[in-house]
Amino acid sequence: MPTPLLTLQGINKSFGPIDVLHDINLEVYPGEVLCLLGDNGAGKSTLIRLLSGVHKPTSGTITLAGKPAAFASPRDASNAGIATVHQFGGTFPLMSIGRSFFVGEEPKKGWGPFKTFDRKTANDIAVKAVRDLGITRITDGDRLVGGLSGGERQALAIARAVHFGASVLILDEPTAALGVKEAAHVLRIVLQARQKGIAVIFITHNVVHALTVGDHFAVLIKGAKAADFRKGEKTREEITDLMAGGEQMAELEAEIKSYMSNHPG
Amino acid sequence: MSDSSPKLSFGSLLRRPETGSFLGLAAVFLFFTIFGGSNFASLNGAASWLNVAASLGIIAIPIGLLMIAGELDISIGSMVPAGSMTCAIISGHFGLPIAVGVVAALCLGALVGLVNGLLVVRTAVPSFIVTLGTLFAVAGLTLGLSVLITGTTSVSIKAGPEAKFLLGHFIGGIYQVTILWWIAAAIFWGFVLHYSPYGNWILAMGGDKVSARNAGIPTERVTIFLFMCSSMSAAFVGLSQAILYNSAQVSAGQSYIFNAIISVVVGGVLLTGGYGSVVGIVLGTLTFAIVNQGIYYTPFDANWASLIIGVLLLVAVLMNNTFRKMALSYTPSRKVK
Numbered sequence: 024m025p026t027p028l029l030t031l032q033g034i035n036k037s038f039g040p041i042d043v044l045h046d047i048n049l050e051v052y053p054g055e056v057l058c059l060l061g062d063n064g065a066g067k068s069t070l071i072r073l074l075s076g077v078h079k080p081t082s083g084t085i086t087l088a089g090k091p092a093a094f095a096s097p098r099d100a101s102n103a104g105i106a107t108v109h110q111f112g113g114t115f116p117l118m119s120i121g122r123s124f125f126v127g128e129e130p131k132k133g134w135g136p137f138k139t140f141d142r143k144t145a146n147d148i149a150v151k152a153v154r155d156l157g158i159t160r161i162t163d164g165d166r167l168v169g170g171l172s173g174g175e176r177q178a179l180a181i182a183r184a185v186h187f188g189a190s191v192l193i194l195d196e197p198t199a200a201l202g203v204k205e206a207a208h209v210l211r212i213v214l215q216a217r218q219k220g221i222a223v224i225f226i227t228h229n230v231v232h233a234l235t236v237g238d239h240f241a242v243l244i245k246g247a248k249a250a251d252f253r254k255g256e257k258t259r260e261e262i263t264d265l266m267a268g269g270e271q272m273a274e275l276e277a278e279i280k281s282y283m284s285n286h287p288g
Numbered sequence: 289m290s291d292s293s294p295k296l297s298f299g300s301l302l303r304r305p306e307t308g309s310f311l312g313l314a315a316v317f318l319f320f321t322i323f324g325g326s327n328f329a330s331l332n333g334a335a336s337w338l339n340v341a342a343s344l345g346i347i348a349i350p351i352g353l354l355m356i357a358g359e360l361d362i363s364i365g366s367m368v369p370a371g372s373m374t375c376a377i378i379s380g381h382f383g384l385p386i387a388v389g390v391v392a393a394l395c396l397g398a399l400v401g402l403v404n405g406l407l408v409v410r411t412a413v414p415s416f417i418v419t420l421g422t423l424f425a426v427a428g429l430t431l432g433l434s435v436l437i438t439g440t441t442s443v444s445i446k447a448g449p450e451a452k453f454l455l456g457h458f459i460g461g462i463y464q465v466t467i468l469w470w471i472a473a474a475i476f477w478g479f480v481l482h483y484s485p486y487g488n489w490i491l492a493m494g495g496d497k498v499s500a501r502n503a504g505i506p507t508e509r510v511t512i513f514l515f516m517c518s519s520m521s522a523a524f525v526g527l528s529q530a531i532l533y534n535s536a537q538v539s540a541g542q543s544y545i546f547n548a549i550i551s552v553v554v555g556g557v558l559l560t561g562g563y564g565s566v567v568g569i570v571l572g573t574l575t576f577a578i579v580n581q582g583i584y585y586t587p588f589d590a591n592w593a594s595l596i597i598g599v600l601l602l603v604a605v606l607m608n609n610t611f612r613k614m615a616l617s618y619t620p621s622r623k624v625k
């Protein structure tokens with residue numbers, strides 16, 4: 024049995040009086056994809072914000088590679104090798120592709136206090152990284168990010184995380200804005216990262232995407248872990264129901280069908 | 289640095305925030321050269337607008353950087369007189385060495401900037417409101433303390449030759465030495481924003497503060513630093529004027545608020561942050577100063593200057609918006625290589 028890279032023990036998180044996460048225990052293994060599933064507002068994004076240093080847990084411990092990890096800031100988390108693509112944002116509309124890619128991690132050249140931002144290196148790496156994701160339309164690192172399509176911007180954010188994610192890669196609904204082909208590229212990137220031994224946490228509302236890449240699934244319902252199982256342990260229908268927050272999707276679908284047949288046209 | 293700057297092409301020109309302000313400056317300069325005659329373009333004429341531009345420009349650059357980072361500082365309107373009164377009271381009224389007055393004024397600037405920055409970062413109240421508060425608070429403090437200490441609202445100060453040479457003399461009898469300080473400030477800030485890695489942080493913060501923080505940028509420290517720089521720049525302009533004119537007044541600075549904002553916006557900085565350049569701010573400041581002073585060289589009544597500035601501001605904003613849209617959609621070539 025391999026040892027987990029990242030362990031969460033008894034994690035609670037509340038914002039003032041609002042309890043968002045209760046007693047979450049989770050293990051993430053290197054070279055595996057953990058799919059974090061759940062309804063809207065279940066607390067998935069909040070959980071990964073704890074792992075990326077945006078928020079601190081109210082109680083509970085996070086262990087990274089055997090050592091307790093208390094991230095005071097996102098920089099701490101990224102220094103520890105955790106890279107995250109948050110659900111929204113991550114790119115800067117009026118910055119160039121190269122600059123946006125390297126925000127906070129700027130490549131430098133020159134010496135002493137006169138170190139300058141290495142624009143050429145930044146542009147070259149950024150363009151290559153995005154093209155590796157399958158977005159071959161991007162050739163000019165000086166282009167402004169705001170001129171890209173939503174999916175291209177998403178790909179840029181993912182490319183950045185893949186570039187900097189040394190040991191843990193967290194993707195919060197990375198395929199939500201993407202077309203079929205681009206989504207397939209993201210799934211391929213996830214599998215490539217997994218092959219390199221990186222631990223991937225992948226949040227999605229898409230059952231097909233989850234089943235394609237997931238080795239291990241955790242479902243949050245109203246801030247608590249409702250299920251934790253490995254690939255092949257549950258049927259697709261069971262997973263779908265869990266993703267819908269525990270409701271019977273089959274019933275819901277039947278309801279829609281009968282509504283449609285009663286209201287033709 | 290030439291190897292790292294983009295090739296001069298239509299696209300790279302469009303992507304420069306200062307392209308619009310350069311055209312604006314050229315238009316304004318042409319207008320006043322035609323209507324202002326040879327006096328406007330003469331060395332004396334140039335001095336009149338360069339002198340105005342210099343002290344305004346030293347403040348406008350850090351204000352512009354704050355705006356690029358998504359913040360605003362209007363408390364500079366009372367930091368200018370606060371800086372000159374501090375220097376004048378310490379070195380004029382009390383007769384301490386001029387260096388003490390200069391350092392004290394700069395420290396006051398740093399302190400006010402620190403308060404501004406901490407309030408903005410800790411309370412998340414919009415910086416316009418925070419600095420509106422400190423604008424009045426600092427004005428009140430300056431007036432109250434000046435009257436309390438000196439009994440008047442105007443203090444004279446006699447600077448020694450070194451201080452005069454550095455901060456308060458006219459080069460060639462007409463150009464204020466502040467012009468050189470402005471050039472130095474522009475080079476310094478230009479390096480910070482466009483060449484140093486920190487420039488990336490400032491642009492990113494204005495673009496999307498949450499994402500910038502998530503990317504590991506110490507957004508709070510950068511914000512506080514920028515507020516300290518703008519307050520200190522205002523104090524610097526205040527003290528150098530006290531040394532230049534040998535006196536300081538309690539109420540001499542409110543005009544800097546709007547003038548600096550106009551210069552920055554004309555210079556192509558996006559009011560909501562994330563976009564702008566130091567060259568643009570410098571050009572915007574020059575444009576403002578030329579309109580402000582150039583009117584005296586034309587046959588028109590000086591009262592029309594405000595009208596021109598108002599129209600200029602609107603035209604500049606529209607033009608900058610257009611250029612920004614074009615820059616966003618511009619791709620060098622769609623053909624597959």
Ligand SMILES: Nc1ncnc2c1ncn2[C@@H]1O[C@H](COP(=O)(O)OP(=O)(O)OP(=O)(O)O)[C@@H](O)[C@H]1O
Nearest residue numbers: 038041043061062063064065066067068069070110
């Ligand atoms: N900073 C905050 N302050 C107060 N409440 C918050 C905060 N952040 C999140 N919440 C609450 O926590 C709950 C979970 O939010 P979260 O964003 O983690 O959901 P999610 O599972 O990512 O949902 P989605 O699938 O829609 O992205 C929501 O009810 C939200 O209102």
Ligand SMILES: [Mg+2]
Nearest residue numbers: 067068110195
């Ligand atoms: Mg979410």
